[in-house]
Amino acid sequence: MAATLGRMGMSARFSGEIVQYYARFRRGYPPAVTDRIVEAFGLTADDVVLDLGCGTGQLTTALAGHVGTVIGMDPEPDMLSAAAARTSSNQQPILWVLGSDRDVPVLGRALRPLGALTVAVAIHWMDRDALFRTITPMLRPGGGIAVITNGVPLWLHDTDWSRELRSFLHAWQGRSPSACQTDAAGLRLNRDALTSAGHHVTETTVDYAAPLSVEDVVGGVLSAMDLPPEEERRRFAAELTQRLRAYAPMIEDVSVTLQLAVPR
Numbered sequence: 001m002a003a004t005l006g007r008m009g010m011s012a013r014f015s016g017e018i019v020q021y022y023a024r025f026r027r028g029y030p031p032a033v034t035d036r037i038v039e040a041f042g043l044t045a046d047d048v049v050l051d052l053g054c055g056t057g058q059l060t061t062a063l064a065g066h067v068g069t070v071i072g073m074d075p076e077p078d079m080l081s082a083a084a085a086r087t088s089s090n091q092q093p094i095l096w097v098l099g100s101d102r103d104v105p106v107l108g109r110a111l112r113p114l115g116a117l118t119v120a121v122a123i124h125w126m127d128r129d130a131l132f133r134t135i136t137p138m139l140r141p142g143g144g145i146a147v148i149t150n151g152v153p154l155w156l157h158d159t160d161w162s163r164e165l166r167s168f169l170h171a172w173q174g175r176s177p178s179a180c181q182t183d184a185a186g187l188r189l190n191r192d193a194l195t196s197a198g199h200h201v202t203e204t205t206v207d208y209a210a211p212l213s214v215e216d217v218v219g220g221v222l223s224a225m226d227l228p229p230e231e232e233r234r235r236f237a238a239e240l241t242q243r244l245r246a247y248a249p250m251i252e253d254v255s256v257t258l259q260l261a262v263p264r
């Protein structure tokens with residue numbers, strides 16, 4: 001099911017072809033991540049959870065079996081279409097809503113209190129201070145906010161394959177690739193904003209190791225870039241594939257961080 005709140009298609013960064021890379025190559029979340037969220041806020045089949053910046057639904061679909069309804073909300077129609085396509089064949093209780101952090105107040109007026117707001121790999125695109133203040137009165141007693149990173153970007157691992165990737169990207173882009181606020185400074189921004197909005201914050205990680213093919217790395221990196229035109233993209237993929245071949249098979253140590261906040 002899909003509904004529209006307005007404010008569509010905010011940036012080319014998350015529309016068009018990039019969505020296919022996102023849907024195919026971005027990792028989902030292991031059960032331990034949803035378990036921590038469910039435990040932190042005592043979520044049950046009576047709860048509604050808002051997954052804001054849901055993208056192609058990685059966390060939304062993982063949460064769906066644990067609560068009454070998950071609202072996957074994102075300002076990008078292409079992201080939502082790909083998310084809805086993943087779930088069209090089953091009966092998961094998910095409502096896909098087109099809207100951004102700025103639409104949350106309108107949504108709140110239409111809903112009963114939320115069990116949780118989840119924001120996974122998307123908070124850096126939002127006005128977090130305004131969002132946390134807006135959402136707080138929309139939470140049911142015991143409910144809370146989970147801000148999640150899905151580990152650090154592929155180019156920031158302490159491994160030979162990641163160092164090779166880092167040096168390749170540095171040469172390709174003429175600058176160091178960013179941490180996308182998955183680093184200590186980014187986590188501090190969330191913690192400070194949650195604390196200022198009147199929350200008590202606890203932090204935890206879910207750590208696991210997963211295999212990565214060269215294709216996974218190339219696709220994952222492309223999903224995080226301003227997608228170059230096709231010919232340049234092919235050259236990028238061919239050169240990076242060549243550089244990484246020597247490191248296969250690769251392993252990624254994924255450390256998902258969860259900042260779990262409840263009103264004080």
Ligand SMILES: C[S@@+](CC[C@H](N)C(=O)[O-])C[C@H]1O[C@@H](n2cnc3c(N)ncnc32)[C@H](O)[C@@H]1O
Pocket residue numbers: 010014026052053054055056057058059073074075076079099100101102119120121122125126127150
């Ligand atoms: C990197 S994706 C994260 C997708 C997914 N939550 C995950 O864990 O993989 C970031 C998403 O945030 C969305 N986004 C960007 N600005 C936003 C905003 N102001 N409000 C809500 N979502 C936003 C983008 O459209 C994109 O789908």
